[in-house]
Amino acid sequence: MHIQTAKRKRLLQKRRRQLNLPFGAQRFLAILEGLEGGFAIGASVIVGLSFENLDRKVLLMSAAIGIMVNGFNNAAVKYSSEHYEDELDGKEKRNSFKYYLMPAAIEFLAYFAISLFALLPLVYIPNLYLAMAVCCLITLVMLFAAGYWRGFLMRMHPLRDGREMMLLGAGIIVVGFATGYLLHL
Numbered sequence: 001m002h003i004q005t006a007k008r009k010r011l012l013q014k015r016r017r018q019l020n021l022p023f024g025a026q027r028f029l030a031i032l033e034g035l036e037g038g039f040a041i042g043a044s045v046i047v048g049l050s051f052e053n054l055d056r057k058v059l060l061m062s063a064a065i066g067i068m069v070n071g072f073n074n075a076a077v078k079y080s081s082e083h084y085e086d087e088l089d090g091k092e093k094r095n096s097f098k099y100y101l102m103p104a105a106i107e108f109l110a111y112f113a114i115s116l117f118a119l120l121p122l123v124y125i126p127n128l129y130l131a132m133a134v135c136c137l138i139t140l141v142m143l144f145a146a147g148y149w150r151g152f153l154m155r156m157h158p159l160r161d162g163r164e165m166m167l168l169g170a171g172i173i174v175v176g177f178a179t180g181y182l183l184h185l
Contacts, residue, residue: 040169042067042118043139044176047132051184060122064115071111079104114142136173143169 045063054062083100086092118135125131147165151158 040139040143040172041070042115043132043136043169044172046119046122046135046176047173048176048180048183050128050132051180056122056128059128060119063119063122067115067118068112071108071115074111075104075108078107139173140166140169 042063045066046059049059049062079100082103083092083096086099118139121131121134121138122128125134144162144166146162148158148162150156150165151161154161
């Protein structure tokens with residue numbers, strides 16, 4: 001396996017297209033990462049826990065706790081991986097707050113907001129199975145829209161990016177379903 005040298009990596013970065021993304025590239029990508037994770041994980045946890053015939057309040061609380069802990073973990077991983085990668089490359093930024101902590105916090109806040117949105121069908125739809133189906137449908141539509149938006153703004157392939165994000169989210173939901181089913185046996 002060939003590891004890129006720092007010089008080669010800088011050359012590749014120079015060749016990247018200069019895009020005018022909302023909030024700046026780093027914050028924009030943090031929002032999208034929070035979007036992806038929040039929706040898919042939220043639906044996955046709900047579907048997985050539904051096999052236990054839990055009281056709706058317990059199901060909502062368990063899902064919310066699992067989602068928030070996972071969101072914080074993702075933000076912590078984002079912070080540490082970007083910071084340590086820059087340290088290893090000898091390009092550590094002087095302002096840790098701006099370059100490492102802010103994108104991680106933005107990802108967590110996006111994750112938090114989106115996850116709560118994913119739980120709304122459980123609050124308002126009395127039939128649990130219908131609520132889960134609506135939650136999964138909303139999740140997949142929103143993931144497609146976010147992927148399309150990302151592809152459009154980055155001048156890539158909006159339809160491909162939308163489908164890709166939606167299919168990855170569907171995979172996460174299937175993993176939640178399969179895990180809940182297997183643990184229920």
